[in-house]
Amino acid sequence: MKLALIATPYTHPTCPPLGPAVLSAYLQKNLSAADVSVFDLSLDYYLSAFAAIDEGSLNIKLKEMDEQTSAHNLNQAVSFLKTWQPAHSDLKEYHHWATIFLRFENIFNAFMASMAEKALTGQSIPKRIERFFEELIQPVLAGTPDLVGFSILYQHQVVFAALLAKMIKRHSTAKIIAGGACISVMSEPEKLLSTPLAKIDNDAPDILLKDFFDYLLPGEGELGLHHLCQTKSPSDLATVPNLIYFSNNDLHINPPATPKIEDLPHPDFSHFKLDKYLTPEPVLPLMTSRGCPWAKCTFCTHHHSSLRYRTRRIDDCVAEISFLQKQYDCNLFYFYDEMIPAPRFKKLAEHIIDAGLTVNYGAYAKPLKTFSAELCHLLQRSGCRILQWGVESGSQRILDLMGKGTDIQEVEKVLSNASKAGIYNLTFVLFGFPSETTEELQQTLTFLDRNRTNIHALSSGTFVLTEGSQIHREPENFSISRIWKHNNSSILYPALDFDINQGMTAQEVTQHFNKNQTFFSDISLSRRFGTYREHLLIYESK
Ligand code: SF4
Helix, strand or coil, X not given: CEEXXXXXXCCCCCCCCHHHHHHHHHHHHHCCCCEEEEEEHHHHHHHHHHHHHHCCCCCCCCCCCCHHHHHHHHHHHHHHXXXXXXXXXXXXXXXXXXXXXXXXXXXXXXXHHHHHHHHHCCCCCCHHHHHHHHHHHHHHHHCCCCEEEEECCCHHHHHHHHXXXXXXXXXXXXXXXXXXXXHHCCCCCHHHHHCCCCCCCCCCCCCCHHHCCCEXXXXXXXXXXXXXXXXXXXXXXXXXXXXXXXXXXXXXXXCCCCCCHHHCCCCXXXXXXXXXXXXXXXXXXXXXXXXXXXXCCXXXXXXXXXXXCEECCHHHHHHHHHHHHHHHCCCEEEECCCCCCHHHHHHHHHHHHHCCCCCEEEEEECCCCCCCHHHHHHHHHCCEEEEEEEEECCCHHXXXXXXXXXXXXXXXXXXXXXXXXXXXXXEEEEECCCCCCHHHHHHHHHHHHHCHHHCCEEEEEECCCCCCCHHHHCHHHHCEEEEEECCCCCCCCCCEEEEECCCCCHHHHHHHHHHCHHHHHHHCCCHHHXXXXXXXXXXXXX
């Protein structure tokens, strides 16, 4: 069985993808007959774009620049981000080039997503764009895979995965499977296969994603892919854990199963072009646990029952860091755990120190008083340089409604503890939670202002109602009187609207949010660090 695993366009090209790196290692370890290749088509998508823009075959206009100047500036930005030496350069310079790059990403990605949607629904797109997508899949086709797996982390990647799957099917009989975090958090992933896409011609037959994806694999993919690679006949599909598929127009949803956490091997990044990512040195992702130990936030969908919280052995995690450091000459890491609770973090830090590892790293954590001054110092000594905190709001009432389980005064103390210990804080905040008042929004702004010296990077956004979250299931408990599908909602871009019977309207929230953009920029060292978190780690580790 030849399997091709694909990281789907697009995610920021600043580090390789973790999911395919673990999956490929798992299959290679457990299935001697498996021939697995891995492609970061997200990185290739960016590299192809840079080359095409440079040679003038793909024209992009960045704000207030003509096409030639845009191409020149993009070139400069890419080159700067790859060679940046924080110790010898001004943060303003970083901010300038990272902003150019972000503008490019926003414009280019929106354009390519619209092209992908058109091509997917049978509309014509310029030949050069069609060629662009066709060329992306050539390395995959060259390996003549029997099975192609798309790893999809975010909703905006679905359209790209579907189009690339459609193109692969034109040239190959390979079966196609889609999985990853995006599919895993959907409340009814099967709808992705069976809901028609919007059509231009009403008389044309329905276009369904099941025409391009043979299977979906929500949840953790290791066992499902392992079993799928061993199937001999269609009747064997019933034994593949987590698999969703149609057979003779009947929908099948197989029972879930999760791998033993201790069976997970160290990720294999050897398939990736580590020197091509937009960082001056590699930053590798890793995980010490799966699932969320808290699993109570009312806006979150990351805690379906199939994503049970399990932890890896600390000594194995430390062995993994050591292995990755030697194997890839890498000293910078990001833990992608949903969060690492304080007692576990303490053990991890002690083991890293005991092992004599000299690495720097970032991680998600929950701002509870357990992150004492002592613990923060220990974390710093072990190489922790960035902590990413889901602060969300400066209003205790909103925090309680969110089910965060945090105390706003403790949060303040924790940010101070980390900052004093020499750790940078990346803070997430959310505006417009249902029923939030203008005064409560102001409390968040005041919180940010009061703690600005302890907030080094900020990621701010407005509330989005997600299907499957507790708020969606129990709207009446969150002052929501009505929920409906947004006018532009589709299976590719699902969007919900809602009416509230107290608090700010969505328009008021947007107004406040837009009005405070300059304030948000002033809070952080560079606003771009909220987006390009690997760069924040590189900057702090200088
Ligand atoms: S938002 Fe809350 S429930 Fe969701 S992953 Fe984070 S801590 Fe867990």
